[in-house]
Amino acid sequence: MAHNVGIIGFGKMGQIRAAALHEDGRARVVKVYDVNLPAGTPYAIAASAEEIINDPAISIVFVCATNEVNKPLAIAALRARKHVFCEKPPAFNADEVREIMQAERESGRVLMYGFNHRHHAGVMKMKQVIDSGAYGRMLWMRGRYGKSVDGDYLKTWRADRERAGGGILLDQGIHMLDLFLHMSGSPFDQVHALVSSRYWKIPGIEDNVFAIMRSSETGVEVSFHSTMTQWRHLFSLEVFLERGYLVLNGLKTSSGTYGEEELTIAKNRATAPAANFDSEERMLFKVDTSWAREAEHFMDAVSLGMPVLSGNSRQALEVMSLVDCIYAHGHNVSPNLHEGLQMVGVGD
Template sequence: MRVGIIGFGKMGQIRAAAIEAGGQAEIVTVFDTVVADDCPYPVASSAEEIVDDPTLDAVFICTPNWLNRPLTIASLRAGKHVFCEKPPCFNGTEMREIIGVERASGRTLMYGFNHRHHGAILRMKEMVAGGEFGRVLWMRGRYGKSVDGDYLTGWRADKKLAGGGILLDQGIHMLDLLLHINGRAFDEVHALVSNLYWKTPGIEDNVFALMRDSTTGCSVSFHSTMTQWRHLFSLEVFLERGYLVLNGLKTNSGTYGEEVLTIARNRARAPAATFDSEERIHFEVDASWQRETDAFFEAVRTGSEVQYGSSTQALQVLDLIDRIYENERHESEELRETLLGHAD
């Protein structure tokens, strides 16, 4: 397959390395507003040149948030298979528009929900689906990072360009994993959204949410933050006969620590599990980028459905984000009034 990459910054280069290593496609051309002189690939004059190139089979879209939707739609309409980074777009309404174009095009569309391809997540999903520990009772997901003032000096500080703050930027990954593990949508949502520290209008720096799947009773606690002050990833799944706890995530930067999955089965007497009874699995290699890229090309080659990162899954997580934003409005207005009162 012949591939073009739109957006050749950090993510575009990560995707290029995975494409090259997989050997299933040839990178024909790339485009970015700034490309290094030593770029190993031919550089297009514009994104449109790649979209309209009839010799290309697929396009990888690795651009800032506001460009993802229009470039995806244009590429699908031009007959290209598309791999696009998150967020797919800004809300469920926009995602439904994309799905309509996808279905009309007959092409493969996959989104970069990369965390599903991490070794620990694959193991967790396999164990939950296998039923060995019974049904999921509750989950807790925390995903946070520390940023400095430079983080909000560019497009990320503009809601029209970013679509939102930490929830859409990073929290979307944790929400996707919670939906992935549960296997169903959460129909009850309660949320608090704030920007008490960075104080950037429309760009939240913290989101707390409680969610529940009323059919199964599974309840979820979720926190997404950019005031963690030290990067953190933690996903806990507690089941009837044991638990799965993932702390840390293997990344290129190494800032989220070691990826360690802890597994324990309940005992007959309290406490139901002990530290000594836990099994700890260390995932020392991050093969998620390669798995994800290979999965995209496999779906294109065989015409099979996208398993992880499909447009349907993207819609599910965007609908959930919509509900979090909508649910918090009245609460945040009351919070602002309270804070203003305290300031007086």
């Protein structure tokens, strides 16, 4: 039996989720709500988000709205005993995620967050290789994720601190942080960070974040850069292990702005140079199947009772705890440093 779905927020993301659910076939969208609905919306239109949450015919609620309503809508839907899929960020800080988790426990319903990067084919292959142990233990990672924005960005809700909760870190960098946690399987409890807004100069909306992190549990170290002054869109995730490395450059998206999604894998050699270009294996992923895979994963949890392995609330808490740490230390301004910049660490 197909589940009835209500979608709150029917912009780009709401439409992507509706298409993915249609492809999966185990749920049907019956009602949507948005303050600015696109022309020709093919579903019944609700008068408010509350109408969708309180509709007894709806068993699943998708929250695809602006950041500031993610937490209250997710909690309200869980308390109405609906299964919930919510876009990132889950909330504005880790304490708010803990409030959501309490509602989740009390509801007994499925809660999943939209960290779709875990479902990209290149990322899935990286995780598979790492977990196989064929290349030994992980040593370090480096991640860069950046995009270019223009003056029109200043006119959107993403440039409003009260609605967005933050800048490029919550908008895009959170995906890379989630991938670090996903690949390593352990939290990063030592953090040095620089957070700045030196180009767009929007109060509370950072345009660059640099961070260096380490896990005391595994010793894995990470270098991270999240930026909205990357004038050429870029995604790059590098993982170096004892006996080789994996490098994912580019990300297959509908816009094509991040280029081809190409994964390079190579094993070390016994003599220098440890590896060379001729020994690298390259895999090109030409189709973005992440949305369909994520919808399948969610519907497996709802329909089959399977656990949410990617995008669960525990993982949401881990990534928001890391976000909290970066903001706390990156914004801790010292008077003898340039305005908006600081570098401190958990272990200092």
